[in-house]
Amino acid sequence: MALSVLLRQRFAVREITSKYSRAVGASYSSGYRVGNMPTGPETLPYQVVLTRTTEQQPNAIPRAGFYPQVVAARRFTTLSENRKVQESTVMGKVALNGAARMVEVEWSDGGVSRFPYVWLRDNCQCPLCFNPDSLSRRVLMNDLDVNVSPVRVKLQANGSLLSVEWPQGHQSQYDWQWLRERCFSPQARSEREKDWQRKTQLWGAELVHNLPKADFPAILTHDRALHDFLALLDSVGLVLVQKVPCDVGQVERLANRVAYLRPTNFGKEFVVVNKPNPSDLAYTTGKLGLHTDLNFYDHKPGVQMLHCIEQTMREGGESHLVDGFSVAYQLKEENPDAFRLLTTLKVNFCNVGLDFHKFFLRQRQHTISLNDQGEVQSVSFSDQARDSILDLPADQVQPFYDALKAFDTIMYLPRNCLRFKMAAGEMIVFDNTRTLHGRSAYSLDDIRHLQGGYFDWDEIYSRMRVLKIDLGIKD
Ligand SMILES: [Zn+2]
The missing domain is CATH 3.60.130.10 (Clavaminate synthase-like)
Incomplete structure (x- = not known):
């Protein structure tokens, strides 16, 4: 027997979204409404649909003047694995920029990402540097040469892997998607900030x-x-x-x-x-x-x-x-x-x-x-x-x-x-x-x-x- 809707949010509320990186964030008054889908033989016993509504809400809080346009930054982010990245994107070119001390990756869909040498070395994903079971770094700050520079870089596996050789022959490989999710560009960081926004409904x-x-x-x-x-x-x-x-x-x-x-x-x-x-x-x-x-x-x-x-x-x-x-x-x-x-x-x-x-x-x-x-x-x-x-x-x-x-x-x-x-x-x-x-x-x-x-x-x-x-x- 299909259960009826188990969760309702029928009330209309003022929803405020803040931009963590900005002093004053954007605001909009549309609410998210949780409603029920029609139940039937192919539907799960529990159904919830989130729909953004823009129509006038009958119970909307009428005191808009009381509310500032910002609300506390959200206290959680989603895991990076959840981030959507174009599947077809791979790396087209890679080069060392010695003056900036960064590896520059040119993406086949356009754009360049710059990854600092020290960050790449610190985040080597090899089993000596990173424990794949505990998903934690093995590299100790005590041992890390923060002035390290790669000897050479190259792309492998049709541009899906970045390979870096370090002094003393240590080899690192970085998956393109892993790199892309950690891009330092202002646009990428701005996109990641959305994970920290909290939707607070007063x-x-x-x-x-x-x-x-x-x-x-x-x-x-x-x-x-x-x-x-x-x-x-x-x-x-x-x-x-x-x-x-x-x-x-x-x-x-x-x-x-x-x-x-x-x-x-x-x-x-x-x-x-x-x-x-x-x-x-x-x-x-x-x-x-x-x-x-x-x-x-x-x-x-x-x-x-x-x-x-x-x-x-x-x-x-x-x-x-x-x-x-x-x-x-x-x-x-x-x-x-x-x-x-x-x-x-x-x-x-x-x-x-x-x-x-x-x-x-x-x-x-x-x-x-x-x-x-x-x-x-x-x-x-x-x-x-x-x-x-x-x-x-x-x-x-x-x-x-x-x-x-x-x-x-x-x-x-x-x-x-x-x-x-x-x-x-x-x-x-x-x-x-x-x-x-x-x-x-x-x-x-x-x-x-x-x-x-x-x-x-x-x-x-x-x-x-x-x-x-x-x-x-x-x-
Ligand atoms: Zn390593």
Whole structure:
């Protein structure tokens, strides 16, 4: 029986693409929409089509003025083997350029690539210089003569191999495609930069009407569903996973499908229920303000899963979710001074207590972190973990509080704060470097049982690269 569509992204969003190598990147407002193909005897049980849409989107975020034209550079690239190169391209001529200390390769389809001598020697692919099993370099910098020059070069195998002879008779051979993928030309490097672009889709409270969704059984069994779930998580920073069994252990199953759980001072995974002598405010029934988790780590967990096993039947216990990138850019637009303070002053975060072990974690973070291009790349905000030690001159304290208050006020605006009550069998998965979360209070005698866990972006991007290659997914 063909399954119905397992993943939907029907919401309209503003999609922003940044050019890593440029101070200000291009922007376009068309979205990618994930839709379903007609199912039939020849179709796979899981079908997803990505179509770029340019028509007016009914739910488009109307506050275009709030969004800058740049967003953080994408944090992953595809493997070079995935790059498309003309199959017919081979090398026509090769020559040494002693003055520039480069080997010049003329391609049969036109154009010249220049490869520096030292780079060629360092990247010799022979078994003495490169381990083909571990795919790692054997040449040690300690032994490398950085002023080495080839004795001679020639083309072999109808121009598909570059052969280089070095002093003392060492021979190197380089495949044309391998060389082409590593070309140093501005055009080739510019093309490779596309691999580092991140498509970030900013959102507000209206996302609640079309939450990005994924199907738990499909993620566990279909690689394409897993890939598309991770792609949604990357671009939107929030996915609602449905049809999750209502018992503990599901966050670990999902994390293991990606890579593995990221342990913290709360253990491999954690249960959110009302506990006596809580080691964290989450283990009470009170309201939890919007926050990102574990800002007291130098490298805080990248993604959080919260699985609802049992939900309160009465009022309260609803989740609050805010796109930290969107509200940071709104702050920049509305209150540039506050934005400047929150991107330059560091906040101490601290967590002391006992869970599995006694712990004393502390770290300093910018509330809003920017990358080299001035784009927002992470948000670290938590009232409960913000330390009373504030390493600022006394006269900067009031302006700092004014800035935090301004940021907090924007977060809680109805247009920004998505309110949503998870049902048992649902799991929210969100970017802990971007999406702030909180919850409303619930009754002391009510039962609410969540299980949470974390995994990291490096593992996600690694998994996505492997899936892209295995499934032949093109960007
Ligand atoms: Zn070698």
